[in-house]
Amino acid sequence: MIAAAAAAPVTRAQFTASPSLMQVRDLIYKTAGIFQSNNRLRFLDEQCHKRMQALGLRTMRDYFDCLTNKPMARGELSSLLNEITIGETFFFRNQPQLEGIRNVVLPRVMEAKSRMHMRHLRIWSAGCSTGEETYTLAIILLEESKSRLKGWTFEVLATDLNQRSLAAAEVGGYGEYSVRNIEPPLPERYFRFEGNQLQVTPEVKAKVRFTRLSLSDDAA
Known part of the structure; x- marks a missing residue:
C-alpha cells in the first residue's frame, strides 16, 4: 500500500521590509504617535504602494522623500x-464600558460639577473614527437628560486624525452592521431611515463637534 504524500501547507512568503519602509514607519511614529509593529509592516508596505501608484512614484525611497520634502509632505x-x-467601530460597542460611564463616571463628574455650581458637561471622544461610539455617548447623555441630567447641558468633542473617517462621521449615516447593537426604542428616537441606512437625527448631531487632531499633537 502506497500512502499519498500530504500536500504541503500553503504559507504566505515571509516579508522583508526595506530600509526606506522602516524610515516611513519611524516617520509615522514620530509625527502621529502611531507605531506599526513588525507584523503590520506588510500592510504598511501595501498602503504605501497604493499611494505611490497614485503619485506615479517608483521606489519606496522616492515615497519617503515625498513624505519629508515640502510642499507635498504634510498633505x-x-x-x-x-x-x-x-x-472597527459600531454603536454601543463596549457595554461594560458604557455601564461604567453611566454608573460610575457620570455620577462622580456630576457631583464634582455641582460642588462648583456648574451644570454643564464637556466630553472628549478621542480617536472617534467614523462616529458610532461618539454618537453613542451623545445618545446616552440625551437619555440621561430626561432624569438625573435634567436641567444640565452637555457637548461632545470628537477628534481623529483620519479625515475620511471624520467626513463620514459628520454625515452620520450608518448601515446594518454599525447599528446592530441598538435596542428599541432608541432607533425610533434618535435615527431616521434614509434608504437602506439609519441617519442620526439633528438633535444628536447638535451635541457633537468633530475636528481633526492627533493625540501626539501639542494641542492634545
Whole structure:
C-alpha cells in the first residue's frame, strides 16, 4: 500500500521590509504617535504602494522623500494616515464600558460639577473614527437628560486624525452592521431611515463637534 504524500501547507512568503519602509514607519511614529509593529509592516508596505501608484512614484525611497520634502509632505502624510488608521467601530460597542460611564463616571463628574455650581458637561471622544461610539455617548447623555441630567447641558468633542473617517462621521449615516447593537426604542428616537441606512437625527448631531487632531499633537 502506497500512502499519498500530504500536500504541503500553503504559507504566505515571509516579508522583508526595506530600509526606506522602516524610515516611513519611524516617520509615522514620530509625527502621529502611531507605531506599526513588525507584523503590520506588510500592510504598511501595501498602503504605501497604493499611494505611490497614485503619485506615479517608483521606489519606496522616492515615497519617503515625498513624505519629508515640502510642499507635498504634510498633505501626503495625511493621505497615508487615512489609509492605515481605519478601525472597527459600531454603536454601543463596549457595554461594560458604557455601564461604567453611566454608573460610575457620570455620577462622580456630576457631583464634582455641582460642588462648583456648574451644570454643564464637556466630553472628549478621542480617536472617534467614523462616529458610532461618539454618537453613542451623545445618545446616552440625551437619555440621561430626561432624569438625573435634567436641567444640565452637555457637548461632545470628537477628534481623529483620519479625515475620511471624520467626513463620514459628520454625515452620520450608518448601515446594518454599525447599528446592530441598538435596542428599541432608541432607533425610533434618535435615527431616521434614509434608504437602506439609519441617519442620526439633528438633535444628536447638535451635541457633537468633530475636528481633526492627533493625540501626539501639542494641542492634545
